[in-house]
Amino acid sequence: MRYSIDKIKYYTIKSKKIKARISNYGCTLLNLWVRDSNGDERDVVLGYERMEDYFDNPPCFGSCVLPNANRIEGAMFSLNGVEYKLDKNDGENNLHSGFEPLHKRLWEVTEADDTSVSFHIECDDMDMGMPGKRSFDVKYSVEDNRLRIDYYCTSDKDTLFNPTNHSYFNLAGHDEGNILSHELIINADTYTPCDEHAICDGTISNVASTPMDFRTAKKIGAQINDEFEQLIFGNGYDHNYVLNDNCSNPLNETEELSVPAATLSYKDMSLNIYTSAPCIQLYTGNYLSNDDIGKGGCHYAPRSGVALETQFSPNSINTTSLIKPILNKNTRAHSSSIYEFC
Numbered sequence: 001m002r003y004s005i006d007k008i009k010y011y012t013i014k015s016k017k018i019k020a021r022i023s024n025y026g027c028t029l030l031n032l033w034v035r036d037s038n039g040d041e042r043d044v045v046l047g048y049e050r051m052e053d054y055f056d057n058p059p060c061f062g063s064c065v066l067p068n069a070n071r072i073e074g075a076m077f078s079l080n081g082v083e084y085k086l087d088k089n090d091g092e093n094n095l096h097s098g099f100e101p102l103h104k105r106l107w108e109v110t111e112a113d114d115t116s117v118s119f120h121i122e123c124d125d126m127d128m129g130m131p132g133k134r135s136f137d138v139k140y141s142v143e144d145n146r147l148r149i150d151y152y153c154t155s156d157k158d159t160l161f162n163p164t165n166h167s168y169f170n171l172a173g174h175d176e177g178n179i180l181s182h183e184l185i186i187n188a189d190t191y192t193p194c195d196e197h198a199i200c201d202g203t204i205s206n207v208a209s210t211p212m213d214f215r216t217a218k219k220i221g222a223q224i225n226d227e228f229e230q231l232i233f234g235n236g237y238d239h240n241y242v243l244n245d246n247c248s249n250p251l252n253e254t255e256e257l258s259v260p261a262a263t264l265s266y267k268d269m270s271l272n273i274y275t276s277a278p279c280i281q282l283y284t285g286n287y288l289s290n291d292d293i294g295k296g297g298c299h300y301a302p303r304s305g306v307a308l309e310t311q312f313s314p315n316s317i318n319t320t321s322l323i324k325p326i327l328n329k330n331t332r333a334h335s336s337s338i339y340e341f342c
Contacts, residue, residue, distance in 0.1 A: 001056045002212070003106055009242070011109070011117040012038075017145040020342060027119045027138045028054055028221040029062035029167050032147065032294075033315065034341045035269040037132075046285075047306040049295045052216045059300075060166035063103035064138055067130060067153065068325065069164035070240070070281060070314035072201045077317045078159055079131065087130040090211060093198060097128050103166075113242065116141035125157065129174035132157035132329065147339040161333045163311045164277075168285055168305025171266040174299040178200035178209045179220025179284065179306045185263040186214040187248070188241035192313050192322070196233045198199075202319030204242060212239065217265065220284060220306060236286035236303065240279050240313050242322075247274070262308050274338040275310035278323050283307040310337045 009024045019041070021031040033041040041060070047061045048054055057063065075086040075094035087098030107119035118139040139150040151163040170179050182263050191212050191232030192200040207213040211223035211231060224236050231237065247259040260272035261280050275279070285305045292300040312325035327333045 005051060009105060009113050010110065013113075013115050013117055013140060014142055014143050015115065016141045018142055018147055020140060020142060020147055022117055022140050023051070024107050024109055025051070025054060025056070025117060027064040027107055028103065029064075029138075029165065030302075032167070040090075041105065042173040043295065043337060044169055044171050044174065044271075045105075046170065047295055049297065053293075057104075057160065059168070059285070059292060060096060060103065061168060063096075063159070064149070064151070064163065065166055065168040065292045065309075066102040066136055066138075066151070066163045067128065067134065067179065068094075068097050068162045069158045069309060069311045070162070071095050071198055071200075073315045073318055077160075078191055079160075079317070082131070084129055084131065089141055093197060093199060101128060111138070115143065117229050125224050128214040129154075130158035130159050134159060138163075145341045148336065150334065150336045152334050153327055154334060155327055155329055159327050160317060160325050161327035161328075161335070163335055164281075164309040164311045166307055166309055167339065168307050169264060169271060170204070170305045171264060171269045171271060174305070175296055177264075177300065178221075178303040180219065180224065180303060181266065182220050182306065183217045184214050184220050184282075184306075185217050185239050185260075187244050187247045187259060187261055187283065188280070189215065189244060190242045192240045192242065192279075193230055194233065194239065194314070198234065198238060198314070200240060200314045200316075200319070200322075201314075202321040204321060207241075214241075214282075217263075224284065224303075234286060237282045237284045238286060240281050240311070242279055242313065243275075244278075261310065262304065264308065270342045272340040273308055273310065274340065274342065276334075277312065277334050279313045281307070281309035281311055281313050281314070298340075310335075
């Protein structure tokens, strides 16, 4: 959807360590400035210079993807014996909720101050092909060295709720080249292999003795070009990891979690991600293009940023072995992720 630019608003929240700039268009994270060890600020997320470019935004820079992140095979699913058909916007599949998802709509701002901003939107039954009259809230907040995103949803019918933020990180700065020298840890013993169309069928595989293993710190570029079928399918990493039990807590609070789902590091800066979601998608920006003109006129080449998308497993609604992202009617779902910079 396209909107008049004068309807788009911008909100800046900050602490001594970090400063985030967010838009009411899609609850999009536009900038995230972090102070380095010298006290200098750098913007560590990729994004566009012109707000108009977010109306298309094929890479989903900074997007809060709702109601369902990632792919659903065949753009269809069954729930309570009813079959639902979705937009086919990724070949024969549905990706990030279709052609007019919530990250391409204007949200109402319900509260804003120096350290937090909250957004609200409502959807009718069958909007985006999914059941239920739904009410969504997203809250961004900062405290010290942490940016937190909370997602909430209620519905009058059983429905899907699988939110994520799709920011691409480059800890050197959004315009500082590729992320292949960044070191990454993902606290997951297993991942869900996909086919050449990035569809998971519910198979869960061990990462041991494969290039998918990030249980100890490893440079993202160390094995990204290996002749490994999964990497060939995705032209690099574009895979879902099933988080170990000590660092995930589906649809509950994250305060009790002391183990990060993932840690991204580069030289003097590290990012710990804590989440209530059961999985995290590692995407190394393999299909970014020099045609993607970013902030300051920067040309974003492939692998200029890495997305670490907290989520339920892709296509889990159509599998029997994975936790399904089902929100029961007349209950309030809450999912949250914390981005801690050290």
